[in-house]
């Protein structure tokens with residue numbers, strides 16, 4: 637572990653100074669595309685401004701014989717595209733033990749490092765993986781003459797990564813956030829599922845038998861397979877001042893269950909999710925933006941709480957310092973999203989609390 641005094645020093649001579657706070661830029665939807673797929677690549681310019689993050693994926697879902705093409709495609713797209721103020725460019729590199737990760741980082745940082753905001757690192761096992769990427773990025777940033785540090789986002793998709801989640805979050809000032817990787821995590825944990833995220837009908841609870849009749853009608857309710865993992869990830873991220881995200885939802889056609897999974901993650905504290913297909917973009921944006929109703933209520937509580945201490949009654953409910961803090965989370969998120977999303981700005985403006993008297 638580095639000493640507290642050294643933590644924010646660059647790891648290479650000439651590399652930019654690390655940030656002391658992760659920028660709070662909207663990232664409700666991280667939209668994945670395969671830069672080696674001409675149809676998807678052609679859609680990128682049209683997606684700018686409609687998603688918070690465009691992520692050029694180089695890892696899983698890109699065929700082994702297309703890895704170089706994907707990397708080169710991303711360089712080309714980054715150079716040819718104006719991402720504007722409201723869309724960031726991220727990449728997901730190949731796993732650190734793969735034949736491609738070193739070239740991914742070397743090429744991307746030296747060729748398009750000034751355009752790249754965040755590097756997503758898959759299958760992170762512990763702080764040692766982040767330390768490796770941290771130093772290498774610093775060396776490459778210095779070589780490329782970059783003036784702002786590239787941030788790092790880890791995917792939580794191994795059992796060891798889960799166990800080490802707190803140390804991963806705190807391994808570097810570059811750490812921007814974590815995403816849940818339910819597909820790889822399920823495999824690594826030897827869970828008996830065959831899906832990419834979401835629930836499973838077999839994972840349920842059942843009411844007790846009535847009068848001991850175990851064969852009688854008994855209601856069941858499907859449970860959330862990912863509750864523990866997401867909650868643990870959220871705590872680790874909050875503790876270290878970085879951002880938690882849900883990850884992929886593979887049943888593209890089941891937009892209803894997708895929305896449910898995204899909403900569970902949002903309510904538990906995640907700031908965003910991945911979209912794998914254009915149909916998931918609108919769902920993610922809607923779910924990860926607070927509703928106008930919640931913003932209106934939060935603003936009323938803030939107004940009613942005056943200096944923020946004590947207790948008041950509002951619509952029959954007690955509000956105090958702690959509920960105020962929750963409301964401030966909603967109000968601050970609404971204000972931040974309004975800065976880059978004009979439709980939301982208009983929606984939330986209509987909920988402004990009128991001044992008393």
Ligand SMILES: CCC(=O)SCCNC(=O)CCNC(=O)[C@H](O)C(C)(C)COP(=O)(O)OP(=O)(O)OC[C@H]1O[C@@H](n2cnc3c(N)ncnc32)[C@H](O)[C@@H]1OP(=O)(O)O
Pocket residue numbers: 667668669670675676679693696697819820832884886888911912913914
């Ligand atoms: C599981 C663990 C993980 O690692 S998840 C992250 C890795 N996976 C991915 O990144 C998957 C990304 N998405 C995809 O590859 C495709 O969306 C998949 C799921 C294969 C479906 O593609 P396809 O059968 O073409 O769907 P479709 O016919 O409904 O497509 C309609 C038009 O939209 C396009 N499209 C599709 N996906 C994207 C995307 N992610 N970004 C941009 N465009 C996309 C298609 O190319 C198709 O275009 P067109 O209308 O034919 O011109």
Ligand SMILES: O=CC(=O)O
Pocket residue numbers: 696758791793816817818819820821883884
């Ligand atoms: O990379 C994502 C996953 O679910 O695996």
Ligand SMILES: [Mg+2]
Pocket residue numbers: 696758793817819820
């Ligand atoms: Mg994965």
